Amino acid sequence: MHYSGRRSRRGRRRHSGRAATPPPPKAKLTFWQRIVAYFKGSNTASQQEPEKPVQSPTAKEKVSRKPELVEVTSPKLYVGNLSFDATESDLFELFKGVGQVRNAEVVCHKYTQRSKGFAFVQMTTIEEARRAVQELHDKEFLGRKLVVSGAKTPDMERAA
Numbered sequence: 001m002h003y004s005g006r007r008s009r010r011g012r013r014r015h016s017g018r019a020a021t022p023p024p025p026k027a028k029l030t031f032w033q034r035i036v037a038y039f040k041g042s043n044t045a046s047q048q049e050p051e052k053p054v055q056s057p058t059a060k061e062k063v064s065r066k067p068e069l070v071e072v073t074s075p076k077l078y079v080g081n082l083s084f085d086a087t088e089s090d091l092f093e094l095f096k097g098v099g100q101v102r103n104a105e106v107v108c109h110k111y112t113q114r115s116k117g118f119a120f121v122q123m124t125t126i127e128e129a130r131r132a133v134q135e136l137h138d139k140e141f142l143g144r145k146l147v148v149s150g151a152k153t154p155d156m157e158r159a160a
Contacts, residue, residue: 069137072130072150075102075123080147082106084115090142095121098135099128120151 029037070078079091091104103122106115123129129150137148 068149069147070150070152072126072133074150074153075126075129076151076153077121077123077129077132078147078149078151079119079121080117080149081144082115082117082119082146083142083144084117086115086119086142088119091119091121094136094141095123095132098123098132100124 086106088104088106091106092101095101095104100123101121102124104119105121106119108115121132123132133148133150136146138145139148140146
């Protein structure tokens with residue numbers, strides 16, 4: 001079969017009424033520019049634009065969020081900014097100095113089992129929980145300042 005360079009009318013696509021805008025012309029790169037671009041991992045579009053200086057991580061200030069302090073309305077407490085090395089027994093010992101601890105649970109990642117940096121501690125009474133917040137909030141524990149406040153209850157989450 002002879003190829004003439006033409007398409008048959010049978011397979012031709014129909015175009016809508018709008019005109020297609022041609023892509024902007026690209027600058028032709030030399031052989032060496034293409035090799036350098038390949039090893040740099042950059043595309044041809046970035047070769048036309050001047051490279052921006054990379055900022056060091058210390059140049060940009062990290063914006064920290066203030067943790068939300070929740071009023072203590074139940075014996076369950078939220079413990080934030082917890083060291084990743086802290087265990088439930090460490091929390092038991094820390095909170096035992098304030099009152100009786102019913103339960104301590106460090107929240108861990110589902111797959112890696114690594115601590116997420118916060119925990120929940122259940123005291124026996126609301127008064128002990130309030131005392132724990134007064135005594136342990138902003139106290140340094142394993143190299144970090146703890147955030148201790150009342151835990152949000154499901155009622156509070158629906159209202160917010």
